[in-house]
Amino acid sequence: MTGPVRDPDLPAAPAAGPRPWAWTTVPSPLGPLGLAATDDGLLAVAFHAGPGAAGRIAGRLGAPPAPQARAAGCHALLADASEQLTAYFAGRRQTFALPLDWTLTSGFHRRVLRALHTHVPYGTVATYQDLADLAGEPGAARAVGVAMSSNPLPVVVPCHRVVESGGGLGGFTGGLDIKRTLLSLEGFLPEPLF
Secondary structure, eight states, X not given: OOOOOOOTTSOOOOOSSOOOEEEEEEOOTTSOEXXXXXXXEEEEEESSOOTTHHHHHHHHHTSOOOOGGGOHHHHHHHHHHHHHHHHHHTTSOSSOOOOBOOTTOOHHHHHHHHHHHHHOOTTOOEEHHHHHHHTTOTTOHHHHHXXXXXXXXXXXXXXXXXXXXXXXXXXXXXXXXXXXXXXXXTTSSOXXXX
């Protein structure tokens, strides 16, 4: 007896079990940042990366971080991401040259985050409405706000650069102080006088 015939035009089924991923914490002026990566790319950046941060990623992926021997590519990517983030915070880097793993996003959120990553460069801002338009959903400015709040890759996918149409900062998952700090670093906000 033969099994079902696989359609050659469809991708092969993924390997059994969860994908290997790795985790590290990097110091920053914002406090410790947690970084997660798979072999496909940087998977997550977490603000305030305390002891439970890696556990939250593990919960979403269904497995703890893999040992070094099983995730060597992930660890190399994390080292590169750490260096690039350190250079960014020191004012020596304006773009990130990292592969990104979009696994923790889907649908509309993924389209919006990719548009943000591609079209809103260092030192500029876009409104929630601008991103809705770029994503092909001109009536979805509020939904863009939801997508920003669930961005798994803040700083690298720069949700801090998204502001209200009326000129307000809007919200930010890391807190408005962090948003102001990032925008000031990029030269968008002047330093306070007092």
